Amino acid sequence: MEITAQAIADLLGGEVVGDPAAVVTGPARIEQARKGNICFLANPKYEHYIYDTQASVLLVNRSFVPKQPVPATLVKVDDAYASVALLLEHFSRLRKAQKRGNRLWARLSPKRSIACSARIGKGTYIAPQVYVGPRVKIGRNCELHPGVRILHDCVIGDNCILHADVVIGDDGFGFAPQPDGSYHKIPQLGNVVVEDDVEIGAGTTVDRSTMGSTLIHKGVKIGNLCNIAHNVEIGENTVMAGLVGIAGSAKIGKRCKLGGFAAVNGHLTVPDDTTLAGHTGLITPLKASGKIMMGYPALEYGQYLRAYAHFRRGGESDESSR
Amino acid sequence: MEITAQAIADLLGGEVVGDPAAVVTGPARIEQARKGNICFLANPKYEHYIYDTQASVLLVNRSFVPKQPVPATLVKVDDAYASVALLLEHFSRLRKAQKRGNRLWARLSPKRSIACSARIGKGTYIAPQVYVGPRVKIGRNCELHPGVRILHDCVIGDNCILHADVVIGDDGFGFAPQPDGSYHKIPQLGNVVVEDDVEIGAGTTVDRSTMGSTLIHKGVKIGNLCNIAHNVEIGENTVMAGLVGIAGSAKIGKRCKLGGFAAVNGHLTVPDDTTLAGHTGLITPLKASGKIMMGYPALEYGQYLRAYAHFRRGGESDESSR
Amino acid sequence: MEITAQAIADLLGGEVVGDPAAVVTGPARIEQARKGNICFLANPKYEHYIYDTQASVLLVNRSFVPKQPVPATLVKVDDAYASVALLLEHFSRLRKAQKRGNRLWARLSPKRSIACSARIGKGTYIAPQVYVGPRVKIGRNCELHPGVRILHDCVIGDNCILHADVVIGDDGFGFAPQPDGSYHKIPQLGNVVVEDDVEIGAGTTVDRSTMGSTLIHKGVKIGNLCNIAHNVEIGENTVMAGLVGIAGSAKIGKRCKLGGFAAVNGHLTVPDDTTLAGHTGLITPLKASGKIMMGYPALEYGQYLRAYAHFRRGGESDESSR
Numbered sequence: 001m002e003i004t005a006q007a008i009a010d011l012l013g014g015e016v017v018g019d020p021a022a023v024v025t026g027p028a029r030i031e032q033a034r035k036g037n038i039c040f041l042a043n044p045k046y047e048h049y050i051y052d053t054q055a056s057v058l059l060v061n062r063s064f065v066p067k068q069p070v071p072a073t074l075v076k077v078d079d080a081y082a083s084v085a086l087l088l089e090h091f092s093r094l095r096k097a098q099k100r101g102n103r104l105w106a107r108l109s110p111k112r113s114i115a116c117s118a119r120i121g122k123g124t125y126i127a128p129q130v131y132v133g134p135r136v137k138i139g140r141n142c143e144l145h146p147g148v149r150i151l152h153d154c155v156i157g158d159n160c161i162l163h164a165d166v167v168i169g170d171d172g173f174g175f176a177p178q179p180d181g182s183y184h185k186i187p188q189l190g191n192v193v194v195e196d197d198v199e200i201g202a203g204t205t206v207d208r209s210t211m212g213s214t215l216i217h218k219g220v221k222i223g224n225l226c227n228i229a230h231n232v233e234i235g236e237n238t239v240m241a242g243l244v245g246i247a248g249s250a251k252i253g254k255r256c257k258l259g260g261f262a263a264v265n266g267h268l269t270v271p272d273d274t275t276l277a278g279h280t281g282l283i284t285p286l287k288a289s290g291k292i293m294m295g296y297p298a299l300e301y302g303q304y305l306r307a308y309a310h311f312r313r314g315g316e317s318d319e320s321s322r
Numbered sequence: 323m324e325i326t327a328q329a330i331a332d333l334l335g336g337e338v339v340g341d342p343a344a345v346v347t348g349p350a351r352i353e354q355a356r357k358g359n360i361c362f363l364a365n366p367k368y369e370h371y372i373y374d375t376q377a378s379v380l381l382v383n384r385s386f387v388p389k390q391p392v393p394a395t396l397v398k399v400d401d402a403y404a405s406v407a408l409l410l411e412h413f414s415r416l417r418k419a420q421k422r423g424n425r426l427w428a429r430l431s432p433k434r435s436i437a438c439s440a441r442i443g444k445g446t447y448i449a450p451q452v453y454v455g456p457r458v459k460i461g462r463n464c465e466l467h468p469g470v471r472i473l474h475d476c477v478i479g480d481n482c483i484l485h486a487d488v489v490i491g492d493d494g495f496g497f498a499p500q501p502d503g504s505y506h507k508i509p510q511l512g513n514v515v516v517e518d519d520v521e522i523g524a525g526t527t528v529d530r531s532t533m534g535s536t537l538i539h540k541g542v543k544i545g546n547l548c549n550i551a552h553n554v555e556i557g558e559n560t561v562m563a564g565l566v567g568i569a570g571s572a573k574i575g576k577r578c579k580l581g582g583f584a585a586v587n588g589h590l591t592v593p594d595d596t597t598l599a600g601h602t603g604l605i606t607p608l609k610a611s612g613k614i615m616m617g618y619p620a621l622e623y624g625q626y627l628r629a630y631a632h633f634r635r636g637g638e639s640d641e642s643s644r
Numbered sequence: 645m646e647i648t649a650q651a652i653a654d655l656l657g658g659e660v661v662g663d664p665a666a667v668v669t670g671p672a673r674i675e676q677a678r679k680g681n682i683c684f685l686a687n688p689k690y691e692h693y694i695y696d697t698q699a700s701v702l703l704v705n706r707s708f709v710p711k712q713p714v715p716a717t718l719v720k721v722d723d724a725y726a727s728v729a730l731l732l733e734h735f736s737r738l739r740k741a742q743k744r745g746n747r748l749w750a751r752l753s754p755k756r757s758i759a760c761s762a763r764i765g766k767g768t769y770i771a772p773q774v775y776v777g778p779r780v781k782i783g784r785n786c787e788l789h790p791g792v793r794i795l796h797d798c799v800i801g802d803n804c805i806l807h808a809d810v811v812i813g814d815d816g817f818g819f820a821p822q823p824d825g826s827y828h829k830i831p832q833l834g835n836v837v838v839e840d841d842v843e844i845g846a847g848t849t850v851d852r853s854t855m856g857s858t859l860i861h862k863g864v865k866i867g868n869l870c871n872i873a874h875n876v877e878i879g880e881n882t883v884m885a886g887l888v889g890i891a892g893s894a895k896i897g898k899r900c901k902l903g904g905f906a907a908v909n910g911h912l913t914v915p916d917d918t919t920l921a922g923h924t925g926l927i928t929p930l931k932a933s934g935k936i937m938m939g940y941p942a943l944e945y946g947q948y949l950r951a952y953a954h955f956r957r958g959g960e961s962d963e964s965s966r
Contacts, residue, residue, distance in 0.1 A: 026833060027833055027855045028855050028856055029853075029855045029856035031856075032856045032857070085820060085828070085830060088830060088831040088833060088854075089831055091831065091833055092831035092833065111757050113433050113450035113451055113468070127775075128757035128775060129451065129757055129773065129775050129793075131449075131450060131451050131468040131469065131486075133468075145793075145795070145814065146757070146775040146777075146793045146795070147469060147487075147775065147791060147793055147809070147811075149451075149467075149468045149469055149486045149487065151467070151468070151486065161815075161829070163811075163814040163815060164775075164793045164795065164811040164814050164849075165469070165487055165525070165791075165793065165809055165811055165847075165849075167469075167485075167486040167487055167524040167525060170467065170485040170486050170523065170524035170546070171483075171485060173523060173543070173545045173546070173563065173564070175521075175543055175561065176407055181558075181559045181576075181577050182519070182541045182559050183541065183543055183559065183561065184407070185483070185521065186407060186410060187410040187411055187413065187414035189348060189349060189410060189413055189414065197826070199819075199829065201814065201817060201849070202811040202814035202849040202851075203487075203525055203547070203809070203811060203847055203849050203869070205486075205487075205523070205524040205525050205546040205547060205564075207524075207546070210410075211349045211350050211351045212350055212351040212354045213354070219826045219827065221817070221819055221827055223817050223871070224814070224817070224849040224851070224871045225525075225547055225847070225849060225869055225871050227545070227546045227547050227564035227565050227582070229564065236825075237825045237826050237827065239819065239827065241817065241889075241891070242817070242849075242871035242873065242889050243565065243871050243887065243889045245563075245564050245565045245582040245583060247563070247582065254825075255825050260871075260889040260891065260907050261583060261601075261889060261905060261907055261925075263565075263582050263583055263600055263601065265600070278907055278909070278925050278927070278940070279601065279905075279907065279923065279925050279940045281583075281600050281601050283600070296600070296601045297630065299634060303634065306636075307633050307634050307635075307636045308941065310633075310636035311633055311636060311951050311954075311955055312943060312947065312951050313951075314636075314950075314951045314954035314955060314958075435755050435772035435773055435790070451773065453771075453772060453773050453790040453791065453808075455790075469791060469809075471773075471789075471790045471791055471808045471809065473789070473790070473808065487791070487809055487847075489791075489807075489808040489809055489846045489847060492789065492807040492808050492845065492846035492868070493805075493807060495845060495865070495867050495868070495885065495886070497843075497865055497883065498729060503863075503880075503881045503898075503899050504841070504863045504881050505863065505865055505881065505883065506729070507805070507843065508729060508732060509732040509733055509735065509736035511670065511671060511732060511735055511736065525809075525847055525869070527808075527809075527845070527846040527847050527868040527869060527886075529846075529868070532732075533671045533672050533673050533732075534672055534673040534676045535676070547847070547869055549867070549868045549869050549886035549887050549904070551886065565887065567885075567886050567887045567904040567905060569885070569904065583905060583923075585887075585904050585905055585922055585923065587922070601923065603905075603922050603923050605922070618922070618923045618939075619952065621956060625956065628958075629955050629956050629957075629958045632955075632958035633955055633958060636958075
């Protein structure tokens with residue numbers, strides 16, 4: 001996995017200032033770079049690092065003029081920041097190509113538990129220690145990292161990434177209270193359907209539906225350690241940070257954004273383009289789309305901040321009136 | 323796993339209107355039903371679905387009179403809603419019977435790690451990728467789903483269900499601060515005892531006690547991704563949603579209900595029949611039983627909502643007085 | 645694993661009153677003790693238990709004078725409370741010595757997935773069902789409990805304890821929004837570096853850096869089910885309870901204490917010796933070190949409690965003015 005400064009310039013439509021044969025083996029942050037690294041300079045406050053960096057290649061804007069000699073080879077491009085994403089993907093593709101070489105072996109290894117009745121699409125990588133239950137269907141070009149569990153009858157689309165220890169299709173939390181104070185389990189017979197291009201963070205759990213399907217629509221991105229309860233539906237391109245909880249039968253719209261520790265009560269419908277700040281608890285229905293909500297119970301963002309400013313002064317006025 | 327409309331009617335003490343030989347392979351929600359499904363009508367707002375559903379059988383109240391012809395076979399019962407639970411359990415039993423067929427093989431498979439000194443009761447199902455440590459005892463008719471870890475010396479009762487990636491018996495979080503600012507680990511030598519009829523959600527962790535036992539009493543139901551610390555005791559038939567945290571040595575009473583993100587501080591005793599709303603933090607002792615608490619620090623529910631209404635207007639009055 | 649009362653007295657510099665040959669097999673809480681247990685009396689409110697305990701040995705202060713005959717053998721020491729930690733560690737060392745006997749076998753077992761390119765230090769115990777990816781380096785005398793996943797290129801220091809299902813090095817949550825509302829994954833090519841003497845609780849996830857390293861410094865102790873995002877740095881001897889969330893690129897100082905459900909926003913720097921109470925959300929920078937913060941958004945502890953007292957009365961005054 002080596003690439004020269006010239007090859008990088010060709011890839012990015014840039015120009016080399018220095019040694020075109022300088023070899024790069026991977027990217028690094030400029031403050032931690034060593035020989036073989038490529039770094040980029042996007043924020044001027046990091047400029048002082050470039051004059052004594054050990055990095056082999058620096059990616060800079062075409063307009064950048066160094067104030068002192070720079071030890072590294074420069075690759076000048078129109079927009080250094082935008083080029084970084086391209087470059088990272090190029091490295092990522094190279095790494096995956098290496099990883100994919102192991103795929104056939106992977107399927108045959110005793111280190112995975114894959115039901116015979118499961119169907120797995122072409123190009124899908126399954127790490128050791130993954131469990132794929134009976135009648136599961138997984139699409140093409142997915143990545144299932146170590147410890148992922150996909151329980152019986154669940155369906156995963158194409159190009160999905162499930163990180164370590166994700167659980168898809170554990171039972172929903174459904175119990176019928178009995179007269180003696182005990183609870184009776186309500187069997188959970190549905191499944192989970194995850195559409196294409198979904199990424200789910202490490203340790204997140206998605207419960208199977210009581211009947212029908214818990215639905216994660218196309219393009220959804222979910223952080224680590226989230227709890228998605230049974231019968232939930234999450235709309236296209238919604239993103240949520242880590243440690244978010246969605247209670248049973250809630251329906252989250254498209255393009256929503258949920259901060260860490262945000263919670264949505266059961267059976268609520270959250271309109272498209274809603275944002276929930278961190279620690280927000282939505283417990284009553286929202287009608288209009290596009291709102292930003294904060295607090296518990298959730299208020300509109302501006303109202304919450306004004307009320308909180310007042311709350312904060314409450315303590316101060318008490319203090320001063322003593 | 324097929325059952326006819328007539329067999330369902332016999333099971334539920336109902337009456338067939340339509341084809342008694344109509345075949346059912348599983349339940350579905352009425353808005354998603356296909357051929358082979360059985361659906362039920364409990365809420366009149368869903369009635370319009372029944373006139374063009376593809377479901378094969380519909381479960382309805384004996385008093386129900388359709389306004390138009392219904393394509394599906396009807397099974398009429400005294401209480402359709404109550405019958406659904408019976409029906410779901412019947413399907414669940416059929417599925418489990420299939421699953422149990424694999425049990426003997428399961429114990430012999432290299433896909434599990436079961437210590438020779440562990441004792442496991444009759445009828446207990448252990449999925450692949452489960453870890454059962456030395457001297458663990460597990461009762462009868464339990465289900466341990468993929469990735470469950472039960473560490474050394476812990477005890478599980480009869481009829482318990484532990485979902486994927488549950489951890490029972492990891493070390494409690496106990497450290498003694500040292501003069502130099504570092505921490506010294508306090509060894510955790512106790513165990514966890516889980517009594518009969520307990521269900522624990524995916525990814526939940528229950529720490530072993532420093533000495534003695536962390537105790538989960540009979541009939542407790544715990545959601546996904548909860549953190550039960552060392553020396554905790556949870557009373558009979560208490561239920562908690564996902565992402566709840568109980569700190570060390572807290573003692574939760576019987577029949578309590580804890581919402582998502584609720585937290586109980588260390589060493590507190592929570593009386594029987596207490597309810598904690600979502601995101602509530604209980605940090606001081608509660609004396610009377612049966613209270614509903616909300617907020618952080620927790621107040622009584624009514625008081626919190628009144629105070630929050632006032633808080634909310636605080637922001638508005640500031641706004642209007644500008 | 646048996647030890648006599650006399651051996652315990654020798655270990656702790658104490659004196660035996662009773663049978664010096666009394667055999668102890670392990671510690672217990674005094675209210676649960678049986679034959680073979682050693683218990684200690686630190687809190688006078690537990691004194692009544694000692695007069696009819698089944699414990700074989702009791703650890704008491706040299707100054708303690710029983711009011712009635714005590715059935716157990718006493719070991720009198722200068723400070724019973726301080727001696728308990730020593731004693732627990734002694735038992736812990738004995739247990740580990742037993743466990744370590746299995747280590748060689750462990751490395752050879754098909755029950756682990758350890759990449760050939762991984763390097764593992766002497767004295768490190770790796771439980772079954774652990775995953776150690778390519779080029780991972782693990783120091784000496786670590787413990788990796790069942791289900792731990794250390795993904796490619798991550799580095800673990802000496803004397804670290806990773807509890808069941810810890811995930812080190814899953815991808816950071818980085819996505820670039822696209823004009824059509826979808827998100828594009830930003831490859832995560834860095835790693836995680838965990839320094840010496842770190843303990844991480846069950847189910848916690850630590851994301852790999854986009855570039856460079858997510859850094860957990862020496863002596864850090866992290867509870868269960870925490871989410872440490874990419875590029876985060878956590879200073880020496882900082883401790884955090886369970887269910888804490890640290891967002892991307894936040895930098896936490898030394899000797900900080902974070903309560904359950906505490907959250908730190910992305911890119912914030914938290915000064916040394918900061919305490920965040922449970923459920924606190926830090927969303928703006930803190931300048932001075934040593935502060936205790938509470939609430940969401942976080943206020944100083946005293947101010948929050950005064951404001952909350954005022955908030956609480958808000959509800960009451962509304963009530964009384966009706």
